[in-house]
Amino acid sequence: MLSRVADSIYWMARYIERAENLSRLLLSTQDLLLDAGAEGRLDEAQFWQPILATTGDEEAYAAAHKKVKGKDVADFLALRPDNPNSILNCIRAARENARTVRDQISDEVWECINGLKLFVESAEGKATYRNQSAVFYERVLRRSYQFQGIADSTTPRGEVWHFLRLGTCLERADQMSRLLDTCSELSLEMPPHPEARPLRWAALLRSCSAWHAFQAHCSKLDPHKIIEYFLLDETFPRSIACCVTEVHHALRELGGTGALNDMSAPVRHSGRLRADLAYSTVDELLTTGLHDFVDELQTRLGQIGQSIFETFVLYADVKPEEEEHHSAHLGAFHAHAADADVQVQQQQQQQQQ
Structure with missing residues (x-):
């Protein structure tokens, strides 16, 4: 492609x-x-x-x-x-x-x-x-x-399909992280606490089409459970964990299934993030701070996007220059070899004379 x-x-x-x-x-x-x-x-x-x-x-x-x-x-x-x-x-x-x-x-x-x-x-x-x-x-x-x-x-489940999934899932993860960041300053307490904001948490669920899915997952509108659901639950198609898993799978299918040293940068970046999410708990994330965690998450998602560009798009612009540079060196080598051949022939003619 x-x-x-x-x-x-x-x-x-x-x-x-x-x-x-x-x-x-x-x-x-x-x-x-x-x-x-x-x-x-x-x-x-x-x-x-x-x-x-x-x-x-x-x-x-x-x-x-x-x-x-x-x-x-x-x-x-x-x-x-x-x-x-x-x-x-x-x-x-x-x-x-x-x-x-x-x-x-x-x-x-x-x-x-x-x-x-x-x-x-x-x-x-x-x-x-x-x-x-x-x-x-x-x-x-x-x-x-x-x-x-x-x-x-x-x-067909070929390159076109994998690039479609890459774009969709990476965008979903980025948008989800931004939505969670807007709620990072809200209280995690529920009524009758005076700072509780249950309507905002309910709106967050609806803005991701997750209201009914979350109700089946948890009967209470608990902010801790909502954050955990959106960040770490691999069964919900809009959760960050699920999106990163699909991104990693698509990248491996596009050419990173060999040994670790042979894997492309996007596969390594997505694999690290997938592993970190898989072995994290919501309590650990909230101890660090939701805003700080989301900031780091957005940086890592941006890193994956940049590595995809450099691997699959920018590579095509850089490679011809490298080949041209390599060809120039080969041309110079062949020119020197031709000059050497001419000198050898001249020396042989002089000896014969």
Whole structure:
């Protein structure tokens, strides 16, 4: 597979997952405001500021708006063309990457992504967002679910599939870590403790589509259990442990199954992180501090992403230069050898004379 193709497939999957996460996050925040009632109407900034922190758009938003208001934040993250992280631009980027690898993906995958892009840019999509934003977010969510299902059903389990899974799972892990970081300053106590924030923890579960799955796992809304579930539970498909496990598996399938010294850097980085998560406990993580742990986790996820780029994409740009440099040395060697042959022939002719 060409490195350009691998890179486009990887980022196509990441951008679709990012748009889905944004839609779910905005939808769950609207529900949280309804549950909060008067508190949400009096101080809406406390509910919308964490979203900007999660997406990393605090500075960009502050440059365009003086105050944190729900409608402004939603507009900024949904359909603002000048925000590179908006749902609109994520879907546009996913569609552009899909277009460049049109011959590598199924017709159904292409039609799903292209249809989603046409919807968010259409008058119908803008009217739906303006009049019923929840319906707009749900439409994006359903299309993303369709993309995942269609890709799963129509993509052979080869290189294309593994790069799809790499993009999806690495983006999920990154988004999950950002969501957990927004809750790192919340109290881990539950009612009747005065600092308890059960609605925020419930909103976190809903923003990851984990409400029913967690209820089956644990009957009580315990922050310790929620953190453990999102970080360490390998059975939930959006947990960081599960995502890192899938990333590690995909990387091994792409060419790192030999001895340790022969494994590529992405396999080693993902393997270390997988092992650390597998043998950690939530009490150990909370003793260190959730915020500090998440900071380190995001650094390590970024390291995996960078090593994937250097191994599978940048390698193609560096290798030709190395080969050209090597060829230049070989050319110089052959030139010197040719000169030596000429000198030997001249000496032989002189001796004969």
